[in-house]
Amino acid sequence: MNVLAPETVSLVDPELYATGDPHPVWRWMRDHDPVRRHEAGEYPAFWSVTRYEDVRTVYQDAKVFSSAQGILLRPRSHGRDPGGGRTLALTDPPRHKALRSLVADWFTTRSVRALEDAMRGAVRQVVTRAAGLGTCDFVTDVAARLPLYVICRLMGVPDHEQEMLFALTSRAFGAGEPEVRSVAHQEIMAYFVELMYRRMDRPEDDLVSALVNGEVDGELLTEEDILLNCDNLLVGGTENVRLAVAGGMKTFLDRPDAWERLRADRGLMPTAVEEVLRWTSSATHIMRTVTEPVMLRDRPLEAGDRVVLWTPSANRDERHFADPDLFDIARRPNRHLALGAGTHFCLGAMMTRTEMRILFTELLDSVRSIEQTGPAVPLSSIVVNGLESLPVRITAK
Ligand code: HEM
Incomplete structure (x- = not known):
């Protein structure tokens, strides 16, 4: 693989992820400057952490490395993250533990197992519909649908409102103009306000009711806290699964031998x-x-410093993985950090693995062929990476 000194490339330029390749830059940093200082510009100053071992060290010390001031780089002009100290992902212990235990029941192995049949049914419908379309966009017509269905079920969104929420999330997180996305996002929030009040009136066995009625430190959550947590669950529960599934499918399309082996x-x-x-x-x-x-490797970090963990870099660290640039569906061991680690380890990990297994299994079982019919379009973002669209033709058996 090429290596590229970071002087010539900016890791906080979204174009790097849309049209370039960040991996050579990360590789250079892992080798030469694994805890690297970036001076303030559009974003505040921060340290880049690129090696597996260092990323894990930071994840595992929630006391020294706090989440309460945000877990994503924000342009300086955007100010503080409104979710800071309030949503599950942006709370430090001990409050974090109390908040996590309010919602954790819906993500246990038992709860996920209980949903498996419904997931299989939903996936079958999704794949049948996509095959009926002739050509379709694998990202929106296939990958995005199962995770949204699942999170809607958990949150208690009635079946007949799911298609409307699907349309809204596609607009809010899709490729459209910032204005269109922002309006869609506001409509999603307005929907959750409605749902929250319905659950205050008549609680049910779902996540929104748990947030509405649960207490943290003897107090009910504020309405704003409930909404921020709903929004986070919706985004967290849909966006990454969509990207992992679509990115996985594209990898299989590029490596048909791996798909046939599976x-x-x-x-x-x-x-x-x-x-x-x-x-x-x-x-x-x-x-x-x-x-x-605190010292991180040979770097003295001060209170208030921001530390940025580059997940794809840690997961290609040659110090930890044998042949990291090889896609090996039989890889063992594979203790990757794609779902985080430590206190904030992804709450939806079990759900994610189950959704991916069910979807890939259905595609192998009921589809004769999947062909790519046009260029895949990568996302332009520094927050999540993957495909915005992947045109395919799915032919049923
Ligand atoms: C491929 C799919 C997914 C990926 C790559 C992913 C990635 C992550 C990562 C890296 C974290 C750690 C954040 C941190 O330490 O600050 C995290 C936390 C979290 N994830 Fe996921 N996630 C995925 C799917 C899901 C799903 C399906 C759900 C819910 C249905 C979900 C809900 C959450 C929540 C609530 C947290 C915060 C947990 C906490 O702070 O205690 N995620 N996820």
């Missing part, structure tokens, strides 16, 4: 899913803020 040996599904997660590493970066002076 078809022939379904016992490889668990390791294949892990490899797709490692390979796609859709959460491009996660940020922490230092709470007290």
